[in-house]
Amino acid sequence: MSSVDHPYRTRIRSFTRRGGRMPPRHQVAYDALAPTYVIDVPRDGGSTTVDPAYSLDVADVFGRQAPLIVEVGPGSGDALIAGAKALPDTDFLALEVWQPGIGQCLSRLVEDPLPNLRFVEADAEVALATMLPAGSVAEVWTYFPDPWPKRRQQHRRIVRPEFADTVCRVLAPGGMWRLATDIEGYAAHMRALLDHHDSLEFVSTDRAPLRPVTRFERRGVAVGRDIADLNYRRRA
Template identity: 45%
Template structure:
């Protein structure tokens, strides 16, 4: 990390970073470590969670634009979280919290069941080489832990600039019994709550189509995860 990022971590982490019990790996979450959102944010409010927040451009913009909503950024790269804290502090986004952890473990072990109003997955790593596609985030297993975390009627919003990943996402989510499409046609319209980032502009500039998807958690669809 840069000197500024190191300073952000030492000076701002207490305000923004959720401290969690770890399992074996540095970015793991110990099972049965659920937080109390009211205690973490100091109030009861709608909760929006972004997976893979990167440097935080989208979630800092959203948090500063909607102070009535609570936001959680999930990211495994410490430098990105440091940049997010710097920008959040400048923007006065006191309704934002960050967690350095693997996203599926956050959904399964850290967030209480049915506690999330919206879950965002914007431009996840496409692992575009064929031998690496098994590492992609959006799988049937991910759909299960996302369903656990979301409230009845909660929204899962996805976006990618890799068409084959978009097709995979759509296949996975269409097959997930706990979700239903929240759009008509082949693709969802662009989510207007997603700020246009340099990353998205770059993808469009090199000719990649941006694909959005939106799914609603079916009421009463929550089922316990298998041990």
């Protein structure tokens, strides 16, 4: 199959590339720290698509063997940075398409480096499907994924059957998928899909231990929305 007709080329994207410009402080941090923290992956045409033939050698990247947590769409990185600080013996890989978000995260690492954290600036759906070995991830975090609230856009929500299969592929047996959303219909959709997934076992609606209150959570609470936390375990 040529790269032109590769299925990843015609997939439905869960994101639009928004506002490319960063505040100067974030740009300075991005320019200084991206060579250390942002893994330079080969691309398959589109700038957000990791070449599906590429495998990431995680132990080589971090220089050790350690449990790995992957965050899908960390945005400005509140949960990611809190997690990486709290668990220095765990490695964190953040998959984010929004470069200004990565810039903002990096601006927080200028004074406070985190050797157990790396970013891949790419579409997580493709990166997770191809870049990491099966069963290699201890946890996947998907907090406040883009809600795509309009009915005609809902097919773009990242939590859909193919993505659930992708997450299950990378999770180790017993590994956890932790999700949160403030959109009632999205939470119901997650439950309807994931409760019946053959490879997942529903665990709880408890708030994830390391999940801090983020801008998205505050915004949802301010307009009277309930926050749904969902925790699933990868079956052995």
